[in-house]
Structure formats: structure tokens, C-alpha cells
Amino acid sequence: MDRFDALQLFSKIVELGSFTEAASVLNVPRATATHTIKALENRLGARLLDRTTRQVKPTLDGQAFYERSKRVLAELEDAEASLSTHVANPRGILRLDLHGAHATAIILPRIGEFRQRYPYIDIAISSGDRLVDLVKEGIDCVVRAGEPRDSSLVVRSLANMPQIICASPAYLAQAGTPMHPQDLAAHQGIGFFSRGSDSRYPFSVTLNGQVTEFNAAGWMSVSDSDCYLSAALSGCGLIQLPRFRLEEHLQAGRLVQVLAEWPCPQLPVCALYPFHRQLSPRVRVFIDWASELYREKFGVDKPGAK
Numbered sequence: 001m002d003r004f005d006a007l008q009l010f011s012k013i014v015e016l017g018s019f020t021e022a023a024s025v026l027n028v029p030r031a032t033a034t035h036t037i038k039a040l041e042n043r044l045g046a047r048l049l050d051r052t053t054r055q056v057k058p059t060l061d062g063q064a065f066y067e068r069s070k071r072v073l074a075e076l077e078d079a080e081a082s083l084s085t086h087v088a089n090p091r092g093i094l095r096l097d098l099h100g101a102h103a104t105a106i107i108l109p110r111i112g113e114f115r116q117r118y119p120y121i122d123i124a125i126s127s128g129d130r131l132v133d134l135v136k137e138g139i140d141c142v143v144r145a146g147e148p149r150d151s152s153l154v155v156r157s158l159a160n161m162p163q164i165i166c167a168s169p170a171y172l173a174q175a176g177t178p179m180h181p182q183d184l185a186a187h188q189g190i191g192f193f194s195r196g197s198d199s200r201y202p203f204s205v206t207l208n209g210q211v212t213e214f215n216a217a218g219w220m221s222v223s224d225s226d227c228y229l230s231a232a233l234s235g236c237g238l239i240q241l242p243r244f245r246l247e248e249h250l251q252a253g254r255l256v257q258v259l260a261e262w263p264c265p266q267l268p269v270c271a272l273y274p275f276h277r278q279l280s281p282r283v284r285v286f287i288d289w290a291s292e293l294y295r296e297k298f299g300v301d302k303p304g305a306k
Contacts, residue, residue, distance in 0.1 A: 001028075001032070001036045004073075004076065005036075006036050006037075006039070006040050007069045007072060007073055008026065008073060009022060009023075009026060009028070009033055009036055009037070010037060010040060010048065010065075010066070010069060011066060011069050011070060011073060012025055012026060012138070013033070013037065013049065013056055014049075014056075014058050014062070014063075014066045015138075016137075016138065017055050017056050017057065018055070018056060019033050019034060019037075019051075019056060021138075025138040027093075037049065044065070046059075046061040046062075046065075047059050047061065047062070048061060048062035048065055049062055050062075089118075089120055090118060090120065090121055090280075090281035090282045090284075090285055091120035091121060091282075092120075092121065092122070092282055093121075093122045093123070093124055094121050094122070094123050094124070094140055094141070094282045094283070094286055095123075095124045095126075095138055095139045095140045095141075096123060096124070096125045096126070096139070096140065096141055096142070096143070096286070097125070097126045097127070097132050097134075097137075097139050097141075097142040097143075098125055098126075098127050098142070098143050099127065099143065099144065099145065099225065100127055100225060100226055101225060101242075101245055102143050102145070102269070103125065103127050105244065105245070106293055106294070106297060107143070107290065107293065108125075110293055111123070113289075114286070114289050117285075117289065118282075118285055121282055121285075121286075126139070134153065134272075134273065134274050140273060140280065140282065140283050141271055141272070141273040141283050141286060141287065142271070142272050142273070143158070143269065143270070143271050143272075143290065144269065144270060144272060145161065145242070145267050145268070145269045146267065146268065147268060148270055148272060150272070152274075152275070153272040153273060153274060153275070154272065154273050154274070154275055155270050155271075155272055156270060156271040156272070156273075156287050156291075157268060157269075157270050158269045158270055158271055158287075158290060158291055158294040159268070159269050159294035159295070159297065159298040160266035160267065160268050160269075160298065161242035161243070161244065161266055161267045161268075161269055161298055162242065162243045162244075162263075162264075162266055162298075163240055163241060163242050163243065163264035163265070163266065163267050164240070164241070164243050164246065164257045164260070164264060165203055165205070165238055165239070165240045165257070165258050165259050165264060166232065166238070166239060166241075166246060166250070166255045166256055166257045166258060167232060167235075167237065167238045167239070167255065167256060167258060168232060168233055168234070168235045168254065168255055168256070169253065169254075169256055170235040171188070171232075171235040171236070171237060171238070172256060172258070174235070175187055175188065177256075177258055178238075178258055178259060180259075181203070181205050181207055181212065181214050181259060181262055182214070184203055184214040184215070184216045184238070185214065185215065185216065185217070186217075187216050187217070187237065187238055188216060188217055188218050188219065188236065188237035188238065189203060189215075189216030189217065189218045189237050189238045189239070190218060190220055190221070190222065190228060190231045190232055190236055190237045190238065190239050191218050191220065191221030191222070192221065192222060192223070192225075192228050192239075193221050193222075193223055194223065200215075200218070200221055201240075202214055202215045202216075203215075203216060203238070203240050203264075204240070204264055204265050205259060205262040205263065205264055205265075206262060206263050206264070206265060207262055211265045216237070216238060218237055219236075220236050220237070225241075225245075228241070229241065229245065229246075229249075232255065233249065233254055233255065238258070240264060242267055244297065244298075269294065271287045271290060273287075
């Protein structure tokens, strides 16, 4: 490995806390990673990493070297990105994490178009509702619905999705139809919670010009959006979701919208990526392309970065 590759490997080991995971992310043999770090330490005359059977951590010298290495790598990537050939023809592996509906209903049906436009970019996609550590897991970009909570990430708005509250005809026949948001307190709501948190998300509607939250009772909570929808189809209670997820069920009569006089606030969907990836041509072209898809789907103006 040359010095640039050695810096990349060392930085990735520090971020992931593992020789094996860093070697996998960078697609190099584990033995090569070990040899490269030993050669780097010999050249510098300092021990950079403390190795145990469970984890790898930087020494004090290693932490200082890592901080400087990050700046060097960012400047090198910036220099590469400034070249027209790299901007026009970005290449390499783009690692994405997408929630299920955004992957299967919006991005994946059109991903062939992205490949045709950028034939030198290979894509690795993980999916699910869990929170991911982008740096530790080596992920370049995620697409998420809801208000971003991690201030350490760069946020790019993609769309605002209309939401509705609905339930199955069987549930409404048994429990009645709520006629006012205050009626939600007497109804069963299917709970949705983030993993690692016991909180249930309330229903939100616009009442007298302000977004107001209402809690409902409920005997079921889930942490997966597909389970959330399936529970509603099974008659377990009311749910609140972006309308595009529900359209086929509404048209088929499997779900019925309620409280339509009180619109739900729109749900933002954003692309998020680490600060050190913001100059990556692969990340940039993917987000620009994804923005086009979401503008077509939800009719929003071209979003800006913030």
C-alpha cells in the first residue's frame, strides 16, 4: 500500500475499532491490513494502536495522528473531486442505508437509471428501521424520514411527504369513527417506537392553525414500519403514515382515512451523511439524483443543503 492507502486504512481502523471490519470495508485482506499498520508504525517510530482481543483503540500518539490524517484525507479527496474527470465520472463503492419503503417504493425501482448515468459506481445497500452509526459502519449516506436528530451529520432535504390517519374498516366498524382529534383518546392507536426508546409517537394534526399532538390508548407497539402497516390492516387500531405508503390500500378499501378535516403535518425526508463525505463525488451525485426522484414523487421545489 502507498502512504495514502495506509492513511485511509489507519483512519478506518480507528473509526471502526477493528482491523477485520476496516479491511472488509476497504476490500483488502486482513493480513495486508496488519502488515500495513506495522510498517506505518515502524516508519513513524511510534505505536499508533492498542490491540486487545475485543477492540482496537488509538494510543495518544495514534489519536493525534488520526486527527491530522483526517484533515489530510479530506484535502486529498477535495483535490480529487475538483478534477473534471472525477466529477463527471465518479467511481468506487457507494454504501447506502435506506428505510424499507424508500428503498422499495422510490429508489430501487429507478436505481438502474442511476447506474446508467454513473456506470463506475457500485452500490451496497443496507435496509431497516434501526439507527446506524455511519462512521463506525462505513456508510456514506442514509435516507431517513422525520426530523434529523444527529447534529454531527450534514442534512440535505429531499421532500415533505403528506401524511394521513387511517384504520381498517373492521376496526372502525367495531370502535366507531373518530369525528374530532379529541376523540383519539378513546381509540386504539398502534404504537411506533424507536429501538432503544420506550416512547410512543403521538398522532399529530393541524388544529386551529397549530400542530397539536394527541395520544391514543393501545395494546400494541412496533418498531418496524412494515409491521406498523400490517397491524392496521389486521384491525389493531389507527395509524399515521405518509399517504404514498397507503394509496393502494385506500383505493382497495382495505384502509379508510379519518379526520381528513384536520390535515396532518407533512413528514420531512432527508439524506444525511458525515461531514467528511460532503466532498465525495459519489455522495454528491447520488443525492442530486435522489432529489430528482423525490421532486417527481412529491412535487417539491429543488431542496437545498443546510
